[in-house]
Amino acid sequence: MRRWERPYMLDIATGFAVLTLFLVAGAATFLVFMYAFGVIPAPAAIIFAVWLAAAVVVTVRRAMLGVYVSDDGLRSRSLLRTTTLPWAAVSDIRSGAATVAGLDIGRSAIVIERIDGVLIQTPLQRGDLFRPFTFRPELGRLATWPEHYDEILAILQAHHRDAQDRRQAAPTSPSVRPSTAGGRPAKPSAGASRTRTARRSSSDDKRRDLHALARQHQRGALTDAEFAVESAKINGVD
Numbered sequence: 001m002r003r004w005e006r007p008y009m010l011d012i013a014t015g016f017a018v019l020t021l022f023l024v025a026g027a028a029t030f031l032v033f034m035y036a037f038g039v040i041p042a043p044a045a046i047i048f049a050v051w052l053a054a055a056v057v058v059t060v061r062r063a064m065l066g067v068y069v070s071d072d073g074l075r076s077r078s079l080l081r082t083t084t085l086p087w088a089a090v091s092d093i094r095s096g097a098a099t100v101a102g103l104d105i106g107r108s109a110i111v112i113e114r115i116d117g118v119l120i121q122t123p124l125q126r127g128d129l130f131r132p133f134t135f136r137p138e139l140g141r142l143a144t145w146p147e148h149y150d151e152i153l154a155i156l157q158a159h160h161r162d163a164q165d166r167r168q169a170a171p172t173s174p175s176v177r178p179s180t181a182g183g184r185p186a187k188p189s190a191g192a193s194r195t196r197t198a199r200r201s202s203s204d205d206k207r208r209d210l211h212a213l214a215r216q217h218q219r220g221a222l223t224d225a226e227f228a229v230e231s232a233k234i235n236g237v238d
Contacts, residue, residue, distance in 0.1 A: 004069070004070050004075055005068060005069065005070070006067070006068055006069075007155050007156070007211075008152045008155050009148075025056070027052060028049075028052045028056070031045065031048050031049065031052065058079075061079055062079065064077055065078060065079065065123045065140070065142050066122075066123065066124065066142060067110065067122050067152075067156060069156070071163075072086060072087070073085050073086040073089075073090075074087065074090055074093075074112060074156075076112060076120055076122040076123070077123075078122070078140055079140030080140065083112075083120055085112065085114065085120075087160070087163035087164070087167070088115075088167065089114055089115055090112060090113070090114065090115070090160060090163075091113045091115045091117075092112075092113040092160075093110065093111070093112055093113070093156045093157050093160050094110075094111055094113065094153075094157075095108045095109070095110060095126070095153060096108065096109060096119065096121070097109070098121065098125050098141075099121065107125045107127070107143065108125065108126040108149070109121050109122060109123075109124060109125045109126070110122045110124040110149075110152065110156065123140060123141050123142050124142050124144065124149065124152055125141050125142060125143045125144070126143070126144070126146055126149040127143030127144055127145055127149070147217070148218065150214075150217075151214040151215070151218050154210060154214050155210065155211060155214060158207050158210045158211075159207070161235070162206070162207055206234055206235070209234045210231065210234055210235075213227065213230050213231060213234065214227075
């Protein structure tokens with residue numbers, strides 16, 4: 001997986017953002033026709049064009065909010081900032097308090113902890129329907145339902161564990177030096193190659209199993225306790 005991708009399904013808010021983008025594009029097309037036929041004057045057309053351009057930029061950025069993964073690292077994309085970290089710089093991915101300018105807004109958010117202790121808050125937040133009067137700006141946030149939030153967190157943590165396994169499985173032997181006797185440099189044995197291939201296959205199977213398990217939990221096929229037990233079995237935790 002060399003390209004960046006969101007490893008989870010999109011939420012309703014992102015779907016509405018994409019729909020809004022199409023509506024804004026349609027409004028821009030209508031504006032061009034109105035101006036071309038002389039229905040609206042040039043100053044008004046310029047004002048509307050600037051407003052629509054700003055709406056397109058904000059809507060595109062809103063549709064791209066989320067956390068992306070690749071084989072190389074992790075990327076958190078918020079409304080005004082994109083933060084990219086290599087997997088080696090990520091210490092933990094967990095749930096923490098959602099804040100705006102240091103103020104707690106009463107939600108949980110997925111937080112990335114760097115190895116130097118710095119916390120990076122992602123735009124992914126746990127939403128609810130029972131506290132409508134709490135100060136919660138939504139433009140730059142993705143407040144998804146609790147089950148979806150838990151699924152995303154579990155998937156990101158699984159990707160982090162897989163990255164750690166890959167680093168631990170990487171060869172650590174010193175570089176092979178050419179022989180002074182003219183012999184060929186040593187090559188890794190077929191058994192070692194098969195072992196690395198088996199480890200990669202095991203990591204891929206584990207990620208697929210965790211994703212399938214999270215989808216069953218989301219659909220209500222598994223209780224929270226059953227989900228925790230089955231996740232522990234897949235991760236090899238006694």
